[in-house]
Amino acid sequence: MSATVDLAAELAAFGVATCYEAAGRRGLLDLPLTCLHPGTAVAGPARIAACGQGDNRAVHEVMSHVQPGDVLVLRMPRPEPVALLGELLATQAEQRGAAAVLVDAAVRDVGPLGRVGLPVWTRFVSVRGATKAQRGAVDVPVAVGGCIVSPGDWIVLDADGGWTTPAPDIPELIEKARARVEREAGLLERYRAGELSYDLYGMRAEDVG
CATH class of the missing domain: 1.20.890 (cAMP-dependent Protein Kinase, Chain A)
Known part of the structure; x- marks a missing residue:
């Protein structure tokens, strides 16, 4: 396995609580998250879609940037129960090799998402559809749960929620x-x-x- 894959496996095994405490109680993604795949723990570098309000055009764009092992972070300026991700987009992410998706908004197609096999953590579940009128941005820093998450920052997700840290802080x-x-x-x-x-x-x- 590559060093990145080994690192992801070790961080996932540590879990959110251990990483948070070891980091001096910094990096907690302090937002309510539901894991659609209970018992799953993942870690990987952030790949970000900064969406327009109520819009998921940036999610469609970010799929062309996904690399194996990435944790997709989907964010809009104000969290609201609008679905940024459903079965069709999750299937694309899974085929591109994403490790997981963190949605600071809503998802829909919960049943099919469970069968896609891509671990998903979400703030809301709602069938409210997103527009595709605002391009948004890909791989820019975003605020999530009281933290600034930048492209390439490491993210750990498990049953306890989420945690993040900049890549240079990983060895310590x-x-x-x-x-x-x-x-x-x-x-x-x-x-x-x-x-x-x-x-x-x-x-x-x-x-x-």
């Missing part, structure tokens, strides 16, 4: 995430043996004092 993040995973594995063993976090963190002694 990986080191901290690995250390966190190792530390938590040790704690799990102690908890399974009957120890309590109340004692390990010294809270009991503080309360007694």
Whole structure:
């Protein structure tokens, strides 16, 4: 596998919570997200469609830019329940090799989307159709869930939601995430043996004092 594929697999295995904590509690995509493929965890570089309000022309355009492993980020200026993605566009993204789609708006065709096989996270589900009158922009920075996501930033998505970080921050993040995973594995063993976090963190002694 390529280094990018290996990195995506490791970040997905860490998951959103570990990445967020390892990053000093930065990078949380703080918006309500529904995963249409429960149990899925993915990671990859952002490929962005900045749509006009209520319009998905930019989503059609971005499909020609998708590279294998990309996480598509679909955004409009104000989130509203207008469907930027449905079965037809999801099929194109899946055929282009996208790893996942994050929709800070709505999707429709939920049943067929589940069969396409492309993991989708969305703020809303709505059959309200988008117009195709505004070109919007492709691969420009966008605001999502309190973060600025730029093209090529890494995104992790799982059952807990979403997290992002600029690509240059990844090596340090990986080191901290690995250390966190190792530390938590040790704690799990102690908890399974009957120890309590109340004692390990010294809270009991503080309360007694």
